[in-house]
Amino acid sequence: MDFDIGLGWILLGLPLAFVLGWFASRFDLRQLRLENRQAPKAYFKGLNFLLNEQQDQAIDAFIEAVQNDPDTSELHFALGNLFRRRGEYERAVRVHQHLLSRGDLVRADRERAQHALALDYLKAGLLDRAEEALRRLEGTPFEEQARLALLAIYERSRDWQQAAAITERLTASGQGNFSTRRAHYLCEQASAQAAAGQIDAARALLEQAMAAAPTAPRPRIELASLQLKARQPEAAFDTLRTLADVSPAALPLVAAQFAEAAVACGRTEAAQALLAERHAEEPSLDVLDAIVALQGGAASGPARAWYVRHLEREPSLVAATKWLAGETLEQEEFHPVVQRALEHATKPLTRYRCAACGFEAKQHFWQCPGCQTWDSYPPRRVEEL
Template identity: 55%
Template structure:
């Protein structure tokens, strides 16, 4: 039985027509999905700009459900969860992205970085460290290492922080000499705290390395002088403070009193007095006046210095000290009451203030407790700024 060609002529147009109809249906469905997904996305964006984060999240979830393959929607949703403190949900979103086999390399690295940020913000430092370490050699390597640097600082892992900072310098990210010096100083303090055999020598070696890494940084010079004083080596301590004076004259205020004590301990008061007076002429301040008073304690000389300082800089601290020196003209009760009033009024001004965030503290900090910046405190009280 032969094949009838007439059936072929009928079947071909029929198959073509069915294919055309199916393609139209698919096109309409695709257009409808594409139209619905951007609509939900822009709705979520509008809610986000209006600070309605709960409704924005609902809109983004709707958009993700309409188009689960769109990675940008996942990133937006994960970032929203992180900003709201819903770290577990943010982790799930970014882990879902990483599980997709069709995700391009650039998007996979971005998702890995976002996941590491989720762990870091959640305080899961071990998992954050692992997640950031995966990004070595990727386009997010610098960002990951900077985040690791912050992580190691918060967890006080100073040796790891120093290694990361050195690598960042080597790849040209910037200068980290001052921060490396701080890490070495922290390690020196830890060695001193252990107080075991050889630890003091180790601390001195770390401080020497810190001074070599960042000669202009003040902290290593300060700690070296203090350590030498504890080891009853005042002459060497004076030398360390003299190095600070040459490298960072403004920061010498922090150790002016210690410098005077070291000079008294090694019978070098006359030379030290000349150094302090010369520094006071260049950078007048109460710290230097108090150090000078240690070396030249005569009451009349102190009164003259305080009067001259008040003419130049009328501060409450100088006024209180002058009142204490001139109390013979007042009764004891009057002197006490006036001194207490001036001290109370001047107490808020006798603080150190962070230049980055404004956090004030009675004691000097090398790293601000508020914003965690290093060397952000000027070495002068608020009333002298």
């Protein structure tokens, strides 16, 4: 009798367990479908906001999508990139560090997250952390990008030896010829040595720079400056004459120094001949000023004729202003006022302009202070461009 009662309860419980299991499975499936619908919906919502340049709303939508599906790495990458673009570097770092902490992340995504983290640090100006993160990318598909970023870091921190080591790796991997860049690094080190009074060491570095990049103008220009300071005008004259042969476009940068060295060593005729030849090939305001200086200054008749000769070839307001300074006007009492106005108007025309970013400066720079680009300043004034 007891056996029959127990069997009855079992037979009654089996259908009940089946029904409860069916309801539970339906609930789980419904919940799963709801979550799967919510995640793509939030994702596409974020994408729509992003296309409409509504970054705040896009970030909120991606955060919602990440919360619904925390294992989706692509959503994390999108969210981290958005934070970086908005300048929220701390949040970007947290997102990418979270990705790196996951044990189930595949190698490709781990390397991608490491690169993104390095960019976060770089944009935030945390150069030490950026350097460490970039060095971990050696041997990955991001290796070349990491090396270029490291090169920028070492240049910003003026670590010229480390920068030279990176350029050697880039050259070895076929990323370009960095010989001129390495010559700049040697010149920077030479300037530091010269400022410290180590003239022989500075000259040795400049010799290395000339060997590394024979046609680069900067090493010879800086060597000539050292020679003039050491009262060796003959050596400076020869250095600048060689410069005129190997890099004639750079002559305007040193035309005044060349004239100074020529006067000091008694070789003015040779200097005048070379400057006149270069001016005939390509008129230049700086070369013109050097010729005028060698012929007795702007007050002398032969020198003033050079201004007219220049104006016949190049319509230059700067040259016209200098010529007018020595002329006698019909109403001479107004001459100083007119002259000051012209000189004020021509000042912007005598600046140098970066070809990469347009930054203008009174002096010539080998590396633009604005965009950090090397050799972006043409050796000619704004008016001549």
